[in-house]
Amino acid sequence: xxxxxxxxLFVVSFFVSLSIWVVMLLLALPMIFYLFTFVDLxxxxxxxxPKMKRIKKTFYxxxxxxxxFQFLVPIAPLNFALRNSPSVFTVERSNMSPLFxxxxxxxxxxxxxxxxxxxxxxxxxxxLPERYDIIQFEDQNGNKKIGIVLGLPGESIEMFDGMLxxxxxxxxxxxxxxxxxxxxxxxxxVGEFSILAATLSxxxxxxxxxxxxxxxxxKVEKLF
Numbered sequence: 001x002x003x004x005x006x007x008x009l010f011v012v013s014f015f016v017s018l019s020i021w022v023v024m025l026l027l028a029l030p031m032i033f034y035l036f037t038f039v040d041l042x043x044x045x046x047x048x049x050p051k052m053k054r055i056k057k058t059f060y061x062x063x064x065x066x067x068x069f070q071f072l073v074p075i076a077p078l079n080f081a082l083r084n085s086p087s088v089f090t091v092e093r094s095n096m097s098p099l100f101x102x103x104x105x106x107x108x109x110x111x112x113x114x115x116x117x118x119x120x121x122x123x124x125x126x127x128l129p130e131r132y133d134i135i136q137f138e139d140q141n142g143n144k145k146i147g148i149v150l151g152l153p154g155e156s157i158e159m160f161d162g163m164l165x166x167x168x169x170x171x172x173x174x175x176x177x178x179x180x181x182x183x184x185x186x187x188x189x190v191g192e193f194s195i196l197a198a199t200l201s202x203x204x205x206x207x208x209x210x211x212x213x214x215x216x217x218x219k220v221e222k223l224f
Contacts (some may be wrong), residue, residue: 006030006077014115014126034077034140041066083116087136088223095201097147101136105145105223108136112219125213128152128193130174136217137197139209146220147209148175151188151196157186159205179203 006027013023031135041062052112072077086107095103110116114123129135133149150164151157158165162182164173175181192195193213 006034007080010080011115011117011140014124017137031077042157056147079118080191083118084111086110086218095199095206096134096179097202099175099179100146100222106220107223108218110178110218113216114218122214128213129216129219131171134220135197135211136175137209137211138215138217144217145199145209147197147199147211148179148181150185150198152207153190153192153194154214155190155196156187157185157190157196158187159183181205 003192009026009030027184036139042059046059071082073079086109086204088105091100091102091104091106094100100106102168113127113129113188114125116123129149129152131149131152134146135149136144136146150159151166156167158179160167160182162173162180164171164181173181179200180203182203185198185205185208188196188208191210191212194210195216197209197211199207199209
């Protein structure tokens with residue numbers, strides 16, 4: 001029951017605008033009580049009773065059942081973590097320099113924008129990427145690429161000498177890290193259900209992609 005309450009609160013947090021502190025408060029107590037259930041399980045196994053012979057085999061059986069439950073049952077926290085776990089990969093080229101260098105280990109956080117819930121056929125998008133986010137996405141051929149978000153749904157994007165204009169208004173150039181954007185982009189309209197992402201070549205815009213929202217894999221960050 002405690003686990004179900006925690007799951008419900010967790011799912012609701014993706015669809016209701018709440019601060020991170022409120023979400024942590026809502027989930028903290030159910031998770032604490034959930035962890036205590038494992039303490040109770042161990043105490044029960046180790047309980048001395050004349051009617052129950054305590055053996056190590058009993059403990060391992062209960063532990064195996066508990067672990068299988070965590071892996072196989074869709075509403076279990078560990079199963080959720082596996083479905084939404086980040087992917088880790090190594091940078092093969094330095095085209096994203098100076099932000100990422102060849103050999104850097106990066107992670108793609110799927111939960112940054114979407115959540116994979118057991119009762120839905122596909123991940124649910126609950127947040128849009130922000131401008132200048134570094135994302136991993138799939139192109140039309142299914143190849144995964146890393147790019148920077150320049151345009152959001154319904155916008156008109158243009159760039160001249162690295163100065164980005166959105167809907168004919170110049171905006172501050174605020175890419176992450178020490179990345180300095182360069183290059184030109186002709187006036188491009190972004191689809192209502194897409195974002196405009198650009199792959200880079202040492203800070204210069206290389207190629208543009210109209211990325212549908214369901215093709216966004218996640219937000220890319222440096223792991224080490």
